[in-house]
Amino acid sequence: MARKIVVTSGKGGVGKTTVTANLGVQLAKRGERVIVCDLDFGLNNVDVVLGVEHRAVYDVVDVVEGRCRPKQALIRHPQYPTLYVLASNRLSERYVSPQAVRLVLDSLAPQFDYLLIDSPAGIEEGFHRAVSSAEEALVVTTSHISALRDADRVSTMLNSYRLKRTGLVVNMVRKDLIRRGEVLSPEEISSALRLPLVAVLPEEDRVLLHNVAERSRAFRILAQMLSCENFGNEKWKTGRKLR
Ligand SMILES: Nc1ncnc2c1ncn2[C@@H]1O[C@H](COP(=O)(O)OP(=O)(O)OP(=O)(O)O)[C@@H](O)[C@H]1O
Numbered sequence: 001m002a003r004k005i006v007v008t009s010g011k012g013g014v015g016k017t018t019v020t021a022n023l024g025v026q027l028a029k030r031g032e033r034v035i036v037c038d039l040d041f042g043l044n045n046v047d048v049v050l051g052v053e054h055r056a057v058y059d060v061v062d063v064v065e066g067r068c069r070p071k072q073a074l075i076r077h078p079q080y081p082t083l084y085v086l087a088s089n090r091l092s093e094r095y096v097s098p099q100a101v102r103l104v105l106d107s108l109a110p111q112f113d114y115l116l117i118d119s120p121a122g123i124e125e126g127f128h129r130a131v132s133s134a135e136e137a138l139v140v141t142t143s144h145i146s147a148l149r150d151a152d153r154v155s156t157m158l159n160s161y162r163l164k165r166t167g168l169v170v171n172m173v174r175k176d177l178i179r180r181g182e183v184l185s186p187e188e189i190s191s192a193l194r195l196p197l198v199a200v201l202p203e204e205d206r207v208l209l210h211n212v213a214e215r216s217r218a219f220r221i222l223a224q225m226l227s228c229e230n231f232g233n234e235k236w237k238t239g240r241k242l243r
């Protein structure tokens with residue numbers, strides 16, 4: 001039965017889609033069966049980041065509205081045979097209930113190990129739809145104060161969902177700024193937000209997925225961290241060797 005993990009943030013542009021897609025690749029490279037579900041309606045770009053946009057025939061709304069079966073909407077990645085993408089709809093004004101999406105994901109879950117859900121920025125309907133379909137959450141933030149404030153709001157909102165666990169990913173980290181005391185360190189961010197730190201991802205020159213998939217140690221470690229059943233517990237902490 002798949003673990004259903006939503007990747008969320010509050011603030012836009014902090015790296016949710018990058019994290020979701022790269023994590024999907026890394027888990028698939030470990031042999032896990034993964035679906036990357038794009039629930040960012042309107043601004044959907046998971047298929048593009050993963051390079052499968054030309055293969056998309058159906059999307060999640062087609063499934064919800066009965067035009068195809070859930071499995072028919074899955075796009076198999078040409079390079080990673082256990083990685084699939086469930087594309088989202090380009091029409092942001094379309095109303096799709098959280099329950100309907102949840103049913104679709106629940107029907108796919110038994111045949112997979114991970115369902116990674118890319119959520120839209122903000123805390124409105126799309127956020128609710130994405131989080132309602134998940135059992136665990138990763139909050140992505142950068143060190144910028146505006147991102148931290150939004151991550152704090154999101155983490156508070158996540159408390160009202162019955163999630164098994166929530167972890168923190170600090171993205172676009174620049175050691176030089178931390179050393180100079182210009183931004184908080186990932187550990188400081190983790191304690192300020194009261195969220196266990198799952199991964200620290202450096203700012204990279206190019207985060208185009210196919211390159212990162214080959215060379216990013218950070219994303220590999222993120223995949224490893226997630227594979228520890230309970231991030232946040234002692235076993236998880238001792239396995240954590242990020243920088
Ligand atoms: N660690 C990183 N280093 C450098 N650039 C990054 C990093 N992570 C993400 N980016 C870049 O930042 C931009 C925004 O990333 P991404 O689209 O993943 O954010 P997002 O949170 O999904 O945005 P949105 O809220 O619009 O959905 C992209 O151009 C991406 O390549």
Ligand SMILES: [Mg+2]
Binds near residue numbers: 016119
């Ligand atoms: Mg995104």
